[in-house]
Amino acid sequence: MKVVVVGATGNVGTAVLRALRDTGEVSEIVGVARRLPGEDVEPYSGCRWESVDIAAASTADDVVQQLTDVFRGADAVVHLAWLIQPNSRRELLRRVNVEGTERVAAAVAAAGVPHLVSASSVGAYSPDEARSRGEVVRRDEGWATDGVDSSHYSADKAAQERVLDQFAADHPQVVVTRLRTALIFQAEAASEIQRYFLGSKVPVQALKLAKPLALPLPKGLVLQALHADDAGRAYAAAVVKRAPGAFNVCADDILGPKELADIVDHGRFVELPPAAVRGAVAAAHSAGLVAADAGWIDMAMQVPMMDNNRAVDELGWRPLHTAAEALTELLDGMVAGVGHPSPPLLPRSPDDAPLPVLGEPAERGAEAGSAGGEVETAHDVREQFSKELLELYLSDHLTGATAGANRAERMAEDFVDTPVYPQLARLAQEIRAERTFLRNLIDDLGFQRKAHRQAAAWAGERIGRLKGNGKILERSPMTMLLEADLMRSAIHGKLGVWQTLRDHAPALGLDPQVFEDLIEAFLGQEKLLDEVHQYARQRALRNDRTTFWD
Structure with a gap:
C-alpha cells in the first residue's frame, strides 16, 4: 500500500x-x-x-x-x-x-x-x-x-x-x-504542547525543584487522553x-482530580469554581502570560x-x-524541555536544537569544532592574541546575533500567512542555533560574554519594532520589506565572524572546517532571504498586490 x-x-x-x-x-x-x-x-x-x-x-x-x-x-x-x-x-x-x-x-x-x-x-x-x-x-x-x-x-x-x-x-x-x-500526548511533543497551550512564561520546569501544595482545578474537570x-x-x-x-x-481510564494530582506527585488538589478558572485563564491570555485562550477550558468542561x-x-x-x-x-517531557528534530517539535531550549552544519545540538557546537581535543583556554592563546580585543570582538558579534535571532523569530511568527513562511521559519531556527553555538564557543575559550550587551540587544530589537511603517494598529505591507532589508545586512555581518574564526582557528585550537561549513550555511541563508525580499519588494509598495494572505 x-x-x-x-x-x-x-x-x-x-x-x-x-x-x-x-x-x-x-x-x-x-x-x-x-x-x-x-x-x-x-x-x-x-x-x-x-x-x-x-x-x-x-x-x-x-x-x-x-x-x-x-x-x-x-x-x-x-x-x-x-x-x-x-x-x-x-x-x-x-x-x-x-x-x-x-x-x-x-x-x-x-x-x-x-x-x-x-x-x-x-x-x-x-x-x-x-x-x-x-x-x-x-x-x-x-x-x-x-x-x-x-x-x-x-x-x-x-x-x-x-x-x-x-x-x-x-x-x-x-x-x-x-x-x-x-x-x-508523548514526550517528544512536550515542548510543542507547552508552546501552544502554556507558553514560555509558565515555569513548568520549576516542578523539578518543588511541587505546588495543592493542584488547583476547576470543579467537575475530568479528562481522557x-x-x-x-x-x-x-x-x-x-x-x-x-x-x-x-x-x-x-485510553480506557478517565482522569479526575485525584488522578491528575497524583501525576503531579502528591495527590492533593483544590477544586475551584469553573467560572473563576475561566476568568483567570482569559485574563492571563489577554496579558500574554498563557498561550491558550479560555475556550479550551469551556471545551474541557x-x-x-x-x-x-x-x-x-x-x-x-x-x-x-x-x-x-x-x-x-508529557509532564516529565515538559519539565525537561524535550522535543524532536522536526520543525513543530523542536525542544524548548535552543541549546538542544540541532545546528544543521554540525548535525548535532548547538550546545555541543564548540566542543565538536575543536581540533581533536579540548578547546584551548584564553590563557593558552594569550601570547598570540589580544585577549581583550578578541573577547570584545566575539561579544559584539554575540550581541548582533542575539538581536538577529529575535528578529528572525518574530518575522516567522508575523508572516505565517505568506508563501515565504517556510523560508523564514528555517532561517529563524538556523540563526538561533548559530547564536547558541557562538555563545558556547565564547564560554569554552574562557572569555566573558558581557551580558549587559545582550540585554541591550534584546531591548533594542523590541524598541525597533516601533519603527514607522505607515500603520499603527495593523500590519503594514511594508514591514516585511523593511525587515528583510535589515536581516540581509545582519547575516552579512555574521559572515565576517565566521571568516575571522576560520582564519585563526588553528591558533585557537579549533577546526577550520566547522567555520567553512558555517560560511557555506550563510550562502544558503542569503538565498532564503533573497526569496523573501523578492516576494516583499514585488508587493509592499503597490496598491494592486497584497503582502499578506488575509
Whole structure:
C-alpha cells in the first residue's frame, strides 16, 4: 500500500509515521508538510517528502492541483494538518483547518484515491449535560458533533465534520474514516504542547525543584487522553481495515482530580469554581502570560467522555498505554524541555536544537569544532592574541546575533500567512542555533560574554519594532520589506565572524572546517532571504498586490 500523510511532522504525524513503518501492508509513505523535516532523522527517513501549504497562503485551485499530483497512485490519504496557533488569527485558523480539509478532500477525489482518513477530535462533540451534573457517562460515535461554540478549536472541528459529511455524500466511491481522538500526548511533543497551550512564561520546569501544595482545578474537570503511539497505531489500523465512519480513540481510564494530582506527585488538589478558572485563564491570555485562550477550558468542561468500543471491535485496536501514563510522560517531557528534530517539535531550549552544519545540538557546537581535543583556554592563546580585543570582538558579534535571532523569530511568527513562511521559519531556527553555538564557543575559550550587551540587544530589537511603517494598529505591507532589508545586512555581518574564526582557528585550537561549513550555511541563508525580499519588494509598495494572505 502507498499511504500519503498530510501534516506528517507534528505530534500525531510523527507517531503515525512510526506506526505505518511498522505496518507490513504499507510499502510506501509520502509525507506532506509546509516545513519539511530533516530526512536523515527517524521516523522521517525513508519517506518521500513534498512541501505543500494547504491553505495559509495559497489558492484553492493551486493546492488542489499540487495535492492531486502528490496523491496519484495512493491507496489512502491520512489528513492530520491542523493549525492551533495563533489564537488571535481566527480567520487564518479557519482557513487552514476547515478550508484546508476541503482542499485535501477535493484532491483525494481528483486523484482517484479510494480512502480518506481524517483526524477529528473529541472537541467535535456537542456539550454533554451529564458533565454539569458531575456524572461520567461514556458516549459512542452517535453523539452530536456540533462542537462547543466558545472554543475556536471545537467550532472548527465541528465544521470539519460537516465538510467530511458533505464529501462522503458527494463521493460514495471514497471510503471516509474519521478518528475522534482524545488529547494526544508523548514526550517528544512536550515542548510543542507547552508552546501552544502554556507558553514560555509558565515555569513548568520549576516542578523539578518543588511541587505546588495543592493542584488547583476547576470543579467537575475530568479528562481522557491517549498516548501518541496508540494514536499512530489506530491510524495505521484504519488504513489497513478501510472501515468507514467515525471511531472514538482514547485510553480506557478517565482522569479526575485525584488522578491528575497524583501525576503531579502528591495527590492533593483544590477544586475551584469553573467560572473563576475561566476568568483567570482569559485574563492571563489577554496579558500574554498563557498561550491558550479560555475556550479550551469551556471545551474541557463540556465535551462528553468517549466510549472506544467501536475502535476495539472493528479496527482490532486496543490502547497499550493508560491516560495517566501518557500525561505523566508529557509532564516529565515538559519539565525537561524535550522535543524532536522536526520543525513543530523542536525542544524548548535552543541549546538542544540541532545546528544543521554540525548535525548535532548547538550546545555541543564548540566542543565538536575543536581540533581533536579540548578547546584551548584564553590563557593558552594569550601570547598570540589580544585577549581583550578578541573577547570584545566575539561579544559584539554575540550581541548582533542575539538581536538577529529575535528578529528572525518574530518575522516567522508575523508572516505565517505568506508563501515565504517556510523560508523564514528555517532561517529563524538556523540563526538561533548559530547564536547558541557562538555563545558556547565564547564560554569554552574562557572569555566573558558581557551580558549587559545582550540585554541591550534584546531591548533594542523590541524598541525597533516601533519603527514607522505607515500603520499603527495593523500590519503594514511594508514591514516585511523593511525587515528583510535589515536581516540581509545582519547575516552579512555574521559572515565576517565566521571568516575571522576560520582564519585563526588553528591558533585557537579549533577546526577550520566547522567555520567553512558555517560560511557555506550563510550562502544558503542569503538565498532564503533573497526569496523573501523578492516576494516583499514585488508587493509592499503597490496598491494592486497584497503582502499578506488575509
